[in-house]
Amino acid sequence: MFCIQCEQTMQTPVANGCQYAMGMCGKTSEISDLQDVLVYMLQGVSAYANAAREVGVVDAAADAYIPQAFFSTLTNVNFDAERLVAYTAEAVAAKTRLKAAYEAACTVQGVEPKTLVGAAQFEISAEKAAMLSQAPQTAVNRDVETIGEDILGLRLLNLYGLKGVAAYMEHARILGQQDVEVYGEFHRIMARLGEDPSDLNELLELAMATGHLNYKVMEMLDKGETDAFGHPVPTKVNMKTVAGKAILVSGHDLIDLQHILEQTKDKGINVYTHGEMLPAHAYPELGGNYPHLVGNYGSAWQNQQKEFANFPGAIVMTSNCLIDPNPGSYADRMFTRNIVGWPGVVHHTGDDYSAVIEKALECEGFKYDEIPHYTMTGFARNALMEAAPAVIEQVKAGNIRHFFLVGGCDGDKQERNYFTEFTKATPDDTLMLTLACGKFKFNDLEFGDVNGIPRLLDVGQCNDAYSAIQLVIALAETFECGVNDLPLSLILSWFEQKAIAILLTLLALGIKDIRVGPTVPAFLTENLINHLNEQTGLRLITNVEQDLKDILG
Ligand code: SF4
Ligand code: SF3
Known part of the structure; x- marks a missing residue:
């Protein structure tokens, strides 16, 4: 494994980056290698999506899928090998489909199909063992000895920046915000990164293009959130707990919170936000609409092992950042959503939250009210x-x-x-x-x-x-x-x-x-x-x- 994408990466006098059996985040070398394979595969799919656009072919399913799967490789998102293998298998299918559509459109239009290079040529079987054996070919530092640390650093600035963009694209997609041109630009950058560009100026230009792309994506996400839930109004949020059964909702996806609020409104369950979900209280259609959204519990993600262990209810992780739930023994009352995954933790799909509600009702809940303490958001x-x-x-x-x-x-x-x-x-x-x-x-x-x-x-x-x-x-x-x-x-x-x-x-x-x-x-x-x-x-x-x-x- 070699991973250097986050701030807590290993730094030693010899070399930087997590590169032994396990990263600082708890990601094993197996997960890291599977993520490298997935990313390289996705770059190859984007290469075909990019080429296909030139002959007028757009594959909406692949457009939606690539950023979603890419999101699974962000820090503290998905640690589940089986799901990563499945994402790669899906990427292989998407590439086969796009390649055929591209070549067919070329034939119809009488143009010679381009020979795509780099990630586009990478072939892999759907077996985990085969993926792991080919992982070294996909490692982000695979050619550092030829290109040097500066070019590698710039490539990684692009790769990691684009991962962030992909995550926001997925948050926006969940809210119905998609844009064919935004997908096109995403594929263009993703495809180019899969060709291992080595020119400093080109890489700097790509980084700025990624920045501009992210601006558009954040605008789409802002539209998705405000269209669905109204414009936030400054709101006082209680940071302490109140007596009663409880569900904690963490991460960035407001729509998951809304479903939970709607389905718990007559169940005598209090709902709390955690971490990045805090600003939800300020949206008229969330905090403004559901009095049983009673407050924010805990603090930032890195304290979750202690804080979740003390939360006497169900916990839903809608997006990053997840850390190993086992030491605090709350894994059995945790649910992952969307692109998040941890082996052994129930992955909740669909919009029916009965299982989460049942779990919350089984749990003890908070026994008494704490003295309120407030923060403002919105x-x-x-x-x-x-x-x-x-x-x-x-x-x-x-x-x-x-x-x-x-x-x-x-x-x-x-x-x-x-x-x-x-x-x-x-x-x-x-x-x-x-x-x-x-x-x-x-x-x-x-x-x-x-x-x-x-x-x-x-x-x-x-x-x-x-x-x-x-x-x-x-x-x-x-x-x-x-x-x-x-x-x-x-x-x-x-x-x-x-x-x-x-x-x-x-x-x-x-x-x-x-x-x-x-x-x-x-x-x-x-x-x-x-x-x-x-x-x-x-x-x-x-x-x-x-x-x-x-x-x-
Ligand atoms: Fe290390 Fe995990 Fe960060 Fe990668 S994501 S650099 S493995 S701590
Ligand atoms: Fe926080 Fe993970 Fe970055 Fe959305 S939730 S900011 S660290």
Whole structure:
């Protein structure tokens, strides 16, 4: 195995990357190898989907399937070998189908079919043993000795960024948002990556294309969520538990939460959000509609083994991030959904949640109410735009001097306390936007307000970076300046590949001087970091005092 896609990857003086029997996330070498095979196979399917488009053939099933299966290879999503093998078998079938359709269309149109290279030529049998034996040919670092670490790093920046895009495409698809051109661009980039491009400039261009693509996908996802559930309104969410039977819903897929809320409304079961599901409380058709959505339980994903073990009800994982459920012995009351998987944990398909409800009723539930403690969420696009005139007035009056976007993923490392300390140290005449699960580092703290405007505004999930970008564009228009001339600084915490996709979007939109932490991605070499720093001002966080001094002068 060789995997270097997330922030917790192994780093040793000898070599970076998880490369022995098991990764830091609990992914075994078998799972890692099966995921490499799947990704390479999917690149080959995209190559045919891309070529087929040139002769007017679009395969809607393959369009939907490729990003979905690609999503299964993100960090902390799917650890189930049988399902990964099945995804690859499905990819083989999709490639056969697309290849035949492509060649048939070429014959009809009298054009010579192209000879596709790289991943498109990769053939594999549907047996797990055969897949594992061919895995070394598909390892992401298979030709590092020829191409060198810089080119490998850039390829991985693209591959991992595109994985993040694929995940958001799947979230959008579940909400009925699909776009044939977006799929086309996805296949173009995916197919090219399967041909092992080795030119630095081309790879940088591809990374920017991935960033632009992700912007469109986040826009589609925003539309899917707001069409289905309304525009979030700022909402107070209880972070403590109340007496009664309970279901916990984790991950990003709001529609799963809605089905659960609808089916539990007269069952005497309380529903809680977990992690990235927190912003659901602010949607009129979710939190606004179901009083038995009583609060948010626990904190960010890395604390789940302890927190889920103490949750006396059923647990539904709708998307990333999942960690080994066995040590806390709650695996028997956990259900995975969608693309998530863990061997031995029930994988729930379809929209009938009776099994989850039964499990919740069997469990003990919470015995008594805890003293409530609240956090605010729901400052998404509309709410931010409504607040914008008041914010602008305070900026003009000199009461707000700077904006910070402190957002991204959470994780285990001690160094991540930087983000807590940073928010605590920001002066009272500054506002902070936050998003994604990194907010759990500080969203239980009291930051006060600037003449009625809360100093910490939770925009939503990681994909709601789209809302934050809309506010930034609106502010730049009002102040008649470029986005980089605004008194705004971005401090991003990263962990997994969705964060890489968002980073590429911000870079593609020309946003400069972004600070990332707690570490720079291990797949980026010093040369690449220097190059990105020269081009975009991207840099690593240092310490709170120094960074605030540099930002605020
Ligand atoms: Fe290592 Fe992260 Fe890959 Fe898991 S996902 S194997 S922790 S790099
Ligand atoms: Fe969190 Fe996994 Fe990245 Fe959606 S849920 S942000 S880490």
